Amino acid sequence: MFKRDQHTDNENVAVILDGETTNLPGNMSVAASLLSEGRIVAKISPASKKPCSPHCLMGVCYECLMEIDGVKQQACMVEIQEGMVINRRLGTMEED
């Protein structure tokens, strides 16, 4: 859904995403980093049980809420860091 511009030069960081070590571009928010890799689903809504993706990217909508280092946080407001443990708890949902 998004691609990185050629002139960007963000070094990758290794995080544990949903239990698996994953390399993602650094120096941006967790939400932007995941989107840049085509991972658009941020969580399963606890109310509707349906998948949600980031909507506002400015800390308003809470659609990108995910567990980051043990606490649910807005992925668009947290910079991705080496070693971060990120859980989206997507369950059986498949990502494309």
Next chain:
Amino acid sequence: MISADVIVIGGGISGAATALGLVKSGAGKVLVFDEQLPAQRPSRGNFGLTWFMCKGANNPSYARWCRMAIDQWPDFAAELEQETGYDLELEWTGGAIQAFDDEQYQAHAKSIEILKNICAEVDLDYPVQMFSREGFADMIPDIELGRDVTGVMYTDRQGHVNPLKLLAAVRCALQQKGGEYFAAHTVSRIVPEKEGAIRVETTKGNFRCGRLVVAAGHGIPKLLAPLGAKVPIYPQRGQLMVSERYDRVLDIPFLCTRQTPDGTFVIGLSTEDTGLDDSVTMAAMKSQAANAIRLFPILKNLNWVRSWGAIRIMTPDGAPIYTKLTDYPNITVLALHSAVSLAPLNISEIAPWILEQQESSMINHFRNERFNV
């Protein structure tokens, strides 16, 4: 001018449930006026316990009244749900109060003895017992008790409910049964007329009724003052906080923390002398959060999402006031906290008593006159 058999001023849980009871008791045309000002919305700030444990230690009549109410809750809820299609989220899973040290444990144990005796006086049992820390831990296997918890006082004869759903359901049932509900109607004056009729002046016109019920919470003094009557109620603030949703791990409600069926934790227990100020204070948030974490350490990493303050209607002895005005016996005043727990009685006891269909020796214990000694 619109005429009605009964007008109820106040559309909170007490007012709306009483109105529903009146309709069900054949009172005829019943109207409810509901102004939703902040200080008059305690029915929206409730914790949601249907609870008798520890209530009435100073007042056997109140202890008995609470037990009666709680015993009626399951049937009351079932009927309301059937009538309206609302899910009240009632869980009849008991209720618990923790002890954080031996001293508290002993105090809890002693309160059980006292209340057992009080209840025995009026032929009631008091099915509450103390559990050791280990014993109670087995009852809530999915959540860890904090280190400091030495034991738990518990009864299996009560539960918890979604108080907001209760309010909505009562209001819905009332209208389904033919009662009329008027939101955003402020009553400016109650005027007794000749031959027992009462004129009710509102911001949207005047109404007339044969009987009037005033269940307007902290709006009561304003309405009664011109009639030369008053009830000794005073405001008492409570503050609550709510967490984000979490896996369902706790089905037994504690007095200071419960988990709702949809997974949020409701936290808080405070009784503050702050007038009608319903603000949320950081001191209370801090101590309530710390207390809840001390009870259930897992809460530490859970997000706090909402909070509110609400103003209880408190009476000098903590028990409800149900009273008919001496000069105007067709005006009934209801002033109380714990409206959720006591809600079933509005239908089974209060409404028939208002309509003089039945005498109630119990209700007489809660008259306003008890304070004039």
Next chain:
Amino acid sequence: MSSYYDSAVIGAGPAGLAAASRMAELGLKVLVLDEQPRPGGQIYRNVENASPATLQLMGEDYRRGLDLIKRFNHSSAHYESNAMVWQTSSDGRICYSRNRKSREIKAGHIVVATGAMERPCPIPGWNLPGVMGAGAANNLAKEAGLTPSGRVVLAGSGPLLLLEASLLIEKGVEIAAILETTPKLPSPNTLVHLIPALRRTDFLAKGLKMVRTIKKSGILHHKAVTKLRAVGGDRLKRVEAVANGKTVAFEAELLLLHFGVIPSTHLFRLMGCTMEYNDRQRYWYPVCDSWGRTNHENVFATGDGSGVRGALAAEYKGELAALEIGHCCGIIPHYERDELASPIRAMLYSDNLPRPLVDEIYAPAAGAHFFEDETVLCRCENVTVGDVRKAVKEGVRNVNEVKIVTRCGMGPCQGRMCGPALAEIVAAEAKTEVEQVGLLTVRPPLKPIPLGEVAEMELELGSQEQADLFKNMRK
């Protein structure tokens, strides 16, 4: 770290940066609490790290942030990045969370510079993955150098929709269609506002260039569309609308929505600031005087949060608040304040000349959006438009009462995403005005924080340190 400041500025966009810089330059002790990792707000997001290509594309309106931030960095204002404010009160107390710790500070004055947000508009399917705010795409470009890939539809109303479209066109993004809900013919009122706008040819030229870019691209551009709808299962597949009386449909991977910009008002409401409703733009804003002072003596509203007028105006409003606070702190006399303010007021006036025209062209009409019963209104709690209508039918007349009955607005976003539309729906159902159905009550926390953080935070008790003239000598 200190726990008392003459002034605490919340937000580091153009208003916050200008206010903080000016106050610090005057000699005030200033704290800036910024939710973002770097200063700039939304408009100047990440401008310090922007690549030459991004600077080139975004143009002068973005580059301006560099000067503002340079000035700010040079000032003595203390900057706290990633500082999430979750409680403020009009007595100057502020609680904020940073690095997983919360603390409380006290400020003599609070300058709220929290800006604006896109007007959330619940069209069917707006909660599908693949539907985003147009501002979100803009932010991703600035922050991370991300460009949409695959087919994109832009829909809604307002100049920023067209601006985003023109930026994406220049980047070569495949745009399936631009679907504007704005009426084809502007209202007669527009003419009145045209004359002052003509005095700002620079502004008009910018607008014309944008429109030309879109026209030249040959991209399908429907105006006055209705019944906008996002369709898909687990993610967006198709965007539908009615244009010229016919249903049109576009396969798309990404739908960017934009329905104008409204002030972010949660902080004001939390502090009990008096709010007023702008009937033309259909948003609430805090009442304030010409310095930005709200009904609270020590609480100031600046920037788009006090009424949407764009980045330059925000900067000027920030300056004005700073001058008045400087005066209140006893640093400058009133005549110096007025003298310094005079050229700023002139710039503010000039900047505002075209604004009424733009506002009039894109003014949202009541009932312009069709709300279907099945559409999710409150995303957090999964409450539908129909749920809200049912509550109103059962006699509820106030948004807070709807909230307690339906849970609409009770989730983590605290009603930010559903509040405006909720009021529109309740007002329409109850056949009354939006103003009459109230505003959702805002209580702490403004944003969720872990319970453990609250339990462990230190409360500010005032500067009660014992006098010790020699303490620095022992360091």
